[in-house]
Amino acid sequence: MSDLDILAVIHEELGKIAPEIDLAAVSPSADLREALDIDSMDFLNFITGIHQRLGINIPELDYPKLLTLKGAVTYLEAKRKLHEA
Amino acid sequence: MVEFRMPSLGADMEAGTLVEWLVKPGDHVKHGDIVAVVETQKGAIEIEIFMNGEVRQLLVGVDKKVPVGTPLAIVRTADEIKAGVVAPVVLAGPTIQPQVTPTIIQPLVSGPAPTLPLRSAEPPSGARRIRISPAARHLAQKRGVDLAAIRGTGPDDTIIYADVERSLVGVAAPAERKHAVGIDLDAMRNAIAAAMARSKREIPHYYLEHHIDVTKTEEWLARTNAVRPPENRLLISSLATKAVALAARRFPAFNGFYRNGKYEPANVIHVGVAIAIRGGGLAAPAIHDTDMLSLDQLMLQMRELVQRVRAGRIRSSEIADPTITVSSLGERGVDALYGVIYPPQVAIVGFGKIVKRPWAIDASVIPRSVITITLSADHRVSDGHAGALFLAEIGKLLQEPDQL
Numbered sequence: 001m002s003d004l005d006i007l008a009v010i011h012e013e014l015g016k017i018a019p020e021i022d023l024a025a026v027s028p029s030a031d032l033r034e035a036l037d038i039d040s041m042d043f044l045n046f047i048t049g050i051h052q053r054l055g056i057n058i059p060e061l062d063y064p065k066l067l068t069l070k071g072a073v074t075y076l077e078a079k080r081k082l083h084e085a
Numbered sequence: 086m087v088e089f090r091m092p093s094l095g096a097d098m099e100a101g102t103l104v105e106w107l108v109k110p111g112d113h114v115k116h117g118d119i120v121a122v123v124e125t126q127k128g129a130i131e132i133e134i135f136m137n138g139e140v141r142q143l144l145v146g147v148d149k150k151v152p153v154g155t156p157l158a159i160v161r162t163a164d165e166i167k168a169g170v171v172a173p174v175v176l177a178g179p180t181i182q183p184q185v186t187p188t189i190i191q192p193l194v195s196g197p198a199p200t201l202p203l204r205s206a207e208p209p210s211g212a213r214r215i216r217i218s219p220a221a222r223h224l225a226q227k228r229g230v231d232l233a234a235i236r237g238t239g240p241d242d243t244i245i246y247a248d249v250e251r252s253l254v255g256v257a258a259p260a261e262r263k264h265a266v267g268i269d270l271d272a273m274r275n276a277i278a279a280a281m282a283r284s285k286r287e288i289p290h291y292y293l294e295h296h297i298d299v300t301k302t303e304e305w306l307a308r309t310n311a312v313r314p315p316e317n318r319l320l321i322s323s324l325a326t327k328a329v330a331l332a333a334r335r336f337p338a339f340n341g342f343y344r345n346g347k348y349e350p351a352n353v354i355h356v357g358v359a360i361a362i363r364g365g366g367l368a369a370p371a372i373h374d375t376d377m378l379s380l381d382q383l384m385l386q387m388r389e390l391v392q393r394v395r396a397g398r399i400r401s402s403e404i405a406d407p408t409i410t411v412s413s414l415g416e417r418g419v420d421a422l423y424g425v426i427y428p429p430q431v432a433i434v435g436f437g438k439i440v441k442r443p444w445a446i447d448a449s450v451i452p453r454s455v456i457t458i459t460l461s462a463d464h465r466v467s468d469g470h471a472g473a474l475f476l477a478e479i480g481k482l483l484q485e486p487d488q489l
Binding site: 050057 | 307310311314315316318320322361363364387388391392415416417
């Protein structure tokens, strides 16, 4: 799975939570909670969706690493490589 | 035979418009089934039935607005079926032909409506025949939606009401785009305005606040969640809601309704959970028997409820009967919130965000995680003294999460 696929999954899962937001227009380094106006319940649903789609379990301690689109892609890519290694 | 009536979905509701039947005569229904969709000031509400039996007759047609209490359908109960009670004598009054069979119509090629781009990938085609439910067709005509561009998700790809609603997100003008599907935010704003104005006019509120050290609660939550997959993790809001429900058991003066000049304590605890609607708006549907649920069950129900409400799918039983409300602004909120009581309820408990504060323990000051809990309560029913005890009890329960 490429970076692009991971980004597509992130977009789909965030799209379920904030359907009216144009994610392509969200800066890769913007805080998703601010940019998408999501709360802790929304964020947990996002993490759950990622877990179910990509099989990557994200501990609570790592949540801050996924607060931007760029951070989320980097984190999930690294996790996926670790899985394969 | 039993009449299934237009339910009251709150003290301020006088009538509702039936927008879709989800059953037809001959269908078997069971307790809790969703049988119809009714449009109210609060949006489109899924109406549940609370009996087992067979639908005999639909009495109210799609798009008819009827007062609360109007019989909507005749149901033969499960007991009657068992006892072999036969079909009723035909009742006086109009009988509505069931309209659930999809009719086939030509697509609306030119309407009075704006032809803004639709979200569906499928290009409009002038010749395709379309299956559509009557309620969906009506909505599409009213809003000028091009049916050819909608993908139906009903039986045989029939376009149903929800499909048209979904497509409306794509056609709405940019200024009014930012709202959840299926919720009319203007009507919701009017409903909130009416309820809150009535509350401030009629209810003599008093307000209390209490600061609680929840450092240990946070640690317990982190330990608990560390060994759980995301789908089973808990949030502090579920602990807070459970604590309020348990405290309400001991303090019945905060759990019930003030109606017709007197207070009626409720014998069940249905905590209403305030949920923000994207784009502005608020709903506080009930979680039934909150005090009887385990934390895991409660968390699951809260997650499901938030997703459903934001998608515009609230059920009749949830909207009608919260006995007390909890409002929690979450981690990006403010330190404290003072709620306005939702009549005819008599109390609302508010939770601010958790903040790190200097906290005195014995002779030293150390940083601790602190949450501010507030109570707005009806002075016709209780006094500050009882309110203080109630709030203190919530704080105590929240600090013992493994007891929740």
